Amino acid sequence: MQLSKTQKGIIGLLAVAAAGYSYIPSVCSKAKYFSMPGEKDKTLYLTFDDGPSATHTGKLLDLLAEYHVKATFFVVADFAKKNPKLIERMKAEGHLIGLHSLEHKSAMLQTPFYTDYEFKESIKIMKALGVDVKYYRPPWGHVNLFTLRNLKKYNLKKVIWHVMAEDWEEDTTEEEIQYKLLKRAGKGDVICLHDGRGKKEEAPEKMIAALEKTIPIWLEEGYQFKLIDEKEEHES
Structure with a gap:
């Protein structure tokens, strides 16, 4: 079926609207994060997504x-609600909890x-768990215009990443994950790993x-590990 000029025009307008709603904001936010100046100190920021996992x-x-x-x-707030003891343990052991x-x-499909x-x-769930959330990482790094509005409304800082190791992939191995981490991570990098939601249930075990x-x-090489809020202090 051949489209008319009007139909093509409507499709074009919808594509532009979709790009402006989510694609462009997502690309811009990642580009801004990756262009931030690095640190001179041997510091790494370990971050974990998609949990907490009871397993x-x-x-x-x-x-x-x-x-x-x-x-x-x-x-993930719904997972946190189902695993309150793990949230309590994270807090008790000095880890930082973001959303x-x-x-x-x-967000591209929301x-x-x-949104x-x-x-x-x-925010309601996290407050009930005693967590005052200040940092937000969007799934897949995707945001839309209303994501940005809510970040401002709730005073949340968006955190992306510098390094991934594809630890969620079905056919990855622990050796491949280790190789990628040692090859890719350097001074000041934010490392994104996953303690839940892999393509196979055992994916986090490999990580x-x-x-x-x-x-x-890393410790033998002189690296130290810090929390994301310490990176914010370093860059402010």
Whole structure:
């Protein structure tokens, strides 16, 4: 079926509107983050998304405690509500807790109404858990115009990442994750890993096994680990 000029025009306008609503804001926010100046000190910022997981997060916390490493957890509010003891443990052990959405949905596909609801409900859940959220990481790095409005409304700072290791992939191995972390991470980098929601249930287990080998190497190389709020202080 051949489209008329009017139909083509409507499709073009819808494409422009969609780009302005989410695609352009998402690309711009990532570009701005990746262009930030690096640090001179050997500092790394470990961050974890998609939890807490009743199966994996406790094991990850055990590993971090073993090496006295502090990290930032960007939690999915619905998962946090189901695992309050893990949230309490994160707080008790000195980790920072940020928000990673309500249900882990892409902002590109959200209506303005749902975006507003998501932030309102997420903040409500986190407050009930005793967490005053100050940092937000959007799933897949996607934002829309109403995401940006809600970040301002709730005084949240958006955090993206510099390094990923594709630890969620179905066919990845702990050796591949370790190689990517050592190859890609450097001074001042924010590292994004996942303690939940892998393509296979055991995906976070591979990430934890890789970290168990990688953290001692980083420490031996003189790296220290800090929380995201300490990076904000460094750059302000």
